[in-house]
Structure formats: C-alpha cells, structure tokens
Amino acid sequence: MVKKLPSYELPSPTAPFSTYEWVKAWHETIGKDWELYILSVNNDVIAPFARKGNEIIFAGGDEVTDYLDIIGPDDAKKKAWPEILAFLKNEEVTSLHLNNVPQNSPTVSFFKSHASSIIKEQDTTPMMTLPPTLDKKDRHEMERKIRKFVRENANIACKDGNNIEILLSLMKLDPRKKEFLTPAMEQFFQKIHTMGTITELLVDKVPAAAMLAFRVNDTLMGYNSGFDETNFSGSGFYLKAMHIKRAIESGAKTYNFLQGSERYKYELGGKDFFVYRVDVTL
Incomplete structure (x- = not known):
C-alpha cells in the first residue's frame, strides 16, 4: 500500500x-x-x-x-x-x-x-577503514606535507564548534565555491550546519581552514571545507589529515570523504565507493 x-x-x-x-x-x-x-x-x-x-x-x-x-x-x-x-x-x-x-x-x-x-x-565518494592502510609512497607524501605545514606555521590548534560564518568566509576564498554559495545556498548551510560539527584550524588564533562534518555511529563524513591557501599554504590538507587523526582517536571506524575524486582523498587512503x-x- x-x-x-x-x-x-x-x-x-x-x-x-x-x-x-x-x-x-x-x-x-x-x-x-x-x-x-x-x-x-x-x-x-x-x-x-x-x-x-x-x-x-x-x-x-x-x-x-x-x-x-x-x-x-x-x-x-x-x-x-x-x-x-x-x-x-x-x-x-x-x-x-x-x-x-x-x-x-x-x-x-x-x-x-x-x-x-x-x-x-x-x-565517487571515497571512503576508508580506520586506521588507514597507506602504501609507502602515499604515507611518505602525507607526512612530508604535514611536516612542511608545521615547520612553516606557529601555534597551530584545532577546535570544534559550529561557527558557520567562519566556514562560509573561508569557502568563498575559492572562486568556484564563491559562485556555488548563492544566497539560497548560504541559507541552506545556515539551516543544516548544526546537524554536524565545524572543526577550525587556527594559526596564531587566525582561522586558516574549517570543515563541516557529520558523525553517524562509527562513521565520520567530511561534508564541506574552506581554507586560506594564500596566507596558509597547505592548510586544507593539514586540516583533513588532522581530522582523520582525531576521528581515529574518537573511535571512528570509517572515514567518508563524500563526493569528488580530488587527489588528496586518495593520498589520505580513500577507496572509491560509487x-x-x-x-x-x-
């Protein structure tokens, strides 16, 4: 019926x-x-x-x-x-x-x-079982990028919250995301962001990157992110790597990068799920 x-x-x-x-x-x-x-x-x-x-x-x-x-x-x-x-x-x-x-x-x-x-x-929506199993080349590349970001920046910190304005402002630094964020789209993000958590990457207390993610049981989904690559080169990759590290520490068993085949998802261990x-x- x-x-x-x-x-x-x-x-x-x-x-x-x-x-x-x-x-x-x-x-x-x-x-x-x-x-x-x-x-x-x-x-x-x-x-x-x-x-x-x-x-x-x-x-x-x-x-x-x-x-x-x-x-x-x-x-x-x-x-x-x-x-x-x-x-x-x-x-x-x-x-x-x-x-x-x-x-x-x-x-x-x-x-x-x-x-x-x-x-x-x-x-594709690449995802991976945690902790990730990386081949030697990908693990070396990930560690190299993390070391470089730490070497070039001081007083790095990550904090969780729900500051949607920080996320939207960082997203708009990318011309494609700025075009994507129409007034109606911004209203949508304002309505749904409290369903998840926004993690901010701070460098000397200045927002360098931010990510909205959703946790469902033992799966963490990285939904959308923004970052300031001009002033903090490598901040987007660093935040995503730290996000996965923190997911492992919190007991998550799966990390889902959601849609898109961007290279960093595979460098961090993602496998295709279509x-x-x-x-x-x-």
Whole structure:
C-alpha cells in the first residue's frame, strides 16, 4: 500500500541526508521550485520525493546531498519499487530522475533489470577503514606535507564548534565555491550546519581552514571545507589529515570523504565507493 505523507521521522542516529529536517531545509531554500512528494510504502519504506509537473526526483538536491535513496530495510526497498512505480504512473508521473544512489543500494540492482530505465555511474565518494592502510609512497607524501605545514606555521590548534560564518568566509576564498554559495545556498548551510560539527584550524588564533562534518555511529563524513591557501599554504590538507587523526582517536571506524575524486582523498587512503544516476520512463 502506497500513501502520501506530509513529513516523516526516522530513528536516531541516522545520516543527515535521509532526515526530514534536511529535506525541509533544501525545500525552503534551494528547492523552492519543487513540491515535496513523500510516499510511505507498506509502512516500512519512505520515498522522499519531490515533484515538478510530471517529473520526480529525490528531495534533498543532488548538488548538496551526497547520497539519495528510498529509506528502509534493504529487503523492503526492492519490493517497494514496483508499488511505487505503479502509484506514480497512476498519478500521471512520466519520468523519474534519481541522482546519487549508492552503489550497494537495492535501488540500483532493481533498476538494472527494469526495461525502461537507464543507469550510469555518476560520481565517487571515497571512503576508508580506520586506521588507514597507506602504501609507502602515499604515507611518505602525507607526512612530508604535514611536516612542511608545521615547520612553516606557529601555534597551530584545532577546535570544534559550529561557527558557520567562519566556514562560509573561508569557502568563498575559492572562486568556484564563491559562485556555488548563492544566497539560497548560504541559507541552506545556515539551516543544516548544526546537524554536524565545524572543526577550525587556527594559526596564531587566525582561522586558516574549517570543515563541516557529520558523525553517524562509527562513521565520520567530511561534508564541506574552506581554507586560506594564500596566507596558509597547505592548510586544507593539514586540516583533513588532522581530522582523520582525531576521528581515529574518537573511535571512528570509517572515514567518508563524500563526493569528488580530488587527489588528496586518495593520498589520505580513500577507496572509491560509487553513486549512480537512474533515469526512468513510465
């Protein structure tokens, strides 16, 4: 049985991307053009969709949400999709465009055998088991960069907090991130940052880098960062390396770099974990 819901709740802890709070923040800022279209399937699967005309996407936005999927037990997800598609077709939906579906999701395996769908690899979200196992070359390169930063800077400290203004100001030092941070996008970050922790790297008490991360059980997810490479060369890499070190010390078992194939993720020990785009015609 499929029915529409005005909202939903999930047991805690869970990844922030799956929560209604995240979906609501997206809808109130960068997703205003879409209607939230949340479905419940047999009371054990939630499908957090958004609708515009006859098109369906996952609510949450592929530009800010690294993993998107229906929510529930894996064995229930695959069983839910035929009911979801039948319901949507009856509601005059003609297409689904589903981004950032994790490689191990039953959603991917279901649509691989669905005649009217196209699946393609969309991006990677490198992650690693902690402590990382680095080959000799990568370990030497990481240690060299850390030593260089320590040698060139004094009074280095890391502190945790929720200073979103520091993070946004450092992100804007990168021309691409400055363009990305539209007023609506900044509003989105203002709404979601308290779901995680912002770690600041200070050099002589001056912010050199900052990172927003989310902790879910024994996994730490590095979501977004900003750094001042002009005045503190190497600050971004140093903060990420220290972030992993502190994750290990706190008992985390997995570090997830989230989307993007930047070189530093592999230098620090990341291994590919892919997300897929699924396009469906009804």
